[in-house]
Amino acid sequence: MSGEAFGKCACRITPRSTGIDELPWGSHLCQFFANGDELRDAIVPYFKAGLENDERCLLVAMAPFGADDAHSALRAAVGDFDRRELEKQIEIHDVRTWYAAAGAIDSERMADGLLAQRRAGA
Template sequence: MTGIDVVGERPWGTHFCYFYETTDDLLDTLVPYFRAGLESREFCIWVIAHPLTEADATRALGHSVTSSGDIEILPAREWYLEDTTFDPERRCSGSRL
């Protein structure tokens, strides 16, 4: 289960795109999505970008969820860039380091 009612169940690894107007719209969709993943004992990575901050994401999920260690919230620059350079092989490998 994705945790997103309009999407329903999808096979693991499915990708989809979501267009939103406000930060609240984004959080209304992503919080249930990540909660569903965490309830299924998945490790989650949430790559955030402006206008969303790490504090916004943590607050929306709740401290008990984010302190579990089962989710990592990273700024997009940290996720996509290494020393200000984009390395597609690094990103496609799924490796953070």
């Protein structure tokens, strides 16, 4: 993996397949959607590509495409989804429980917690 230190992570600088387009690591995207079907059609290929690239994926879902919808759609799109979820390669959370567990939105604390999980091999 090519990359350079950026903040707390080593980031790839070469483009990768995202299920949407070839993008360099660390790119930010904005997606407008009218309903849950449009959101599903945008994010399922994105998360599928991430899983197939052996990336760790976190999806914090909310209406109109909630956590149950995300589980169903990704299970249908990714043949070994259950194994990947069991191995914690992907985590899907409902937005209400995700932020309630943190008490408040504290992005630095959340990032530190995710990095600690990664270091621990979780």
